Amino acid sequence: MKKAEPKHKRLISFTVNGDDIEVEISASDRLIDVLRNKLRLTGTKEGCGIGECGACTVLMDGAPVNSCLVPAFQAEGSVIETVEGLDASGKLHPLQEAFVEHTAIQCGYCTPGMLMSALALLREHPEPTREEITRAISGNLCRCTGYHQIIAAIEDASAKMKTTE
């Protein structure tokens, strides 16, 4: 095995929404910088930049992470999913439809992160309890809706996804 060398720039490869990506990153880049500025996946939003608001939530190997806190070099070899992957088929994901139907979106800034947290939840618990929903989105702040519409939308999406299975 070859020995690792200190680097300040390096090509890293990982998967984003199913595509294999190779991109040059520097030691100070964060995952969110790579997604938004290098890959032009601007659906992922930056709010606080310190792990408090969840606007930047993406899935890394299936689990929700704050992309503002992940150094880009840690993404090497990982599987990243962003909000752009949800309607990749050209059709809105049931979660996205439910968010629209329930007016779970006002300014929309929290929505991409909220959707990704909800997606991780529904994959693991297709029929979550209200408590599981609340816990799953506890790292996502919404300054507009008051959360009720968001919780209702996730419940509804869960029901719809079950009947279309």
Next chain:
Amino acid sequence: MTLRFIRPETVREAMEVLHEHKDNSKIVAGATDVMVQRRSEKPVEEKPLLLVDITGISELSYVNFQNGIVRIGAMITHRDIARSAVIHDVAPFFADACLSVGSPQIRTRGTIGGNIVNASPAADSLPPLTALSARLRLISRRGSRDVALCDFFKGPYKTIIEPDEILKEVYFRAPEPSSRCAFLKLGRRESLAIARLSVAALIDVDDSGKISKAAIAPGACLPMPARIAPAEEALVGKIPDEEVVNSASQEVGEEMVRVSGVRWSTEYKKPVACALTKRAIWKALGVDVD
């Protein structure tokens, strides 16, 4: 550009790198503390710094339970602990504490090693680990050493770890199957520090109904994690009733004032510490009080 990174894949390789660069390197695990700290640093006149990313070292991710000892590799995350069948079985209050950390996103990345080495007085894994009398194994090219968790800390955000050392694991003896435990926490993450308070209680009751063992460790109200001996002494040998539990709880408040001194927040914190301890002890004893 003075910031560089390296991703060793083995502990051995990481120890070599840290040995070679011990004057200007920093270990990065889940990065949830490191990234926030780096943001608040001034970017001007940044010293050369080598980030040693240990997330690629799979040999640091394990939870083992053998011969009565639970060993947890430093790269195990809060999410892993909250989901570990072994931890739920032998020390459920430790799983509860890790489940109370930050948010799902923070628990995905944040590691037990980072939580310990960062040495925040409010680190949530520390009260249960303190109550469990956990120990740490530190390794470097120079060799390895084991220290008791409570001897690891020198003060808030200060530990005895050397720049070339890696925390390999935290380990503890599984409590008696008859023992009971509880972890309670008040306050939202990152809200005013005065609202942050937690208590871990580990209690064993013998056949006669007397408390045979007690470990009480509060969090976020002492500069470093510690068990409160006077509170434990107030419990051991007694049949738990309201008076016994109240007097033990009172000791936690007293100790907080003794160690931290009287501050503007004391008036609020002391009764809250007492009340939270009381609830934690009763919860460990299987009684829910509000």
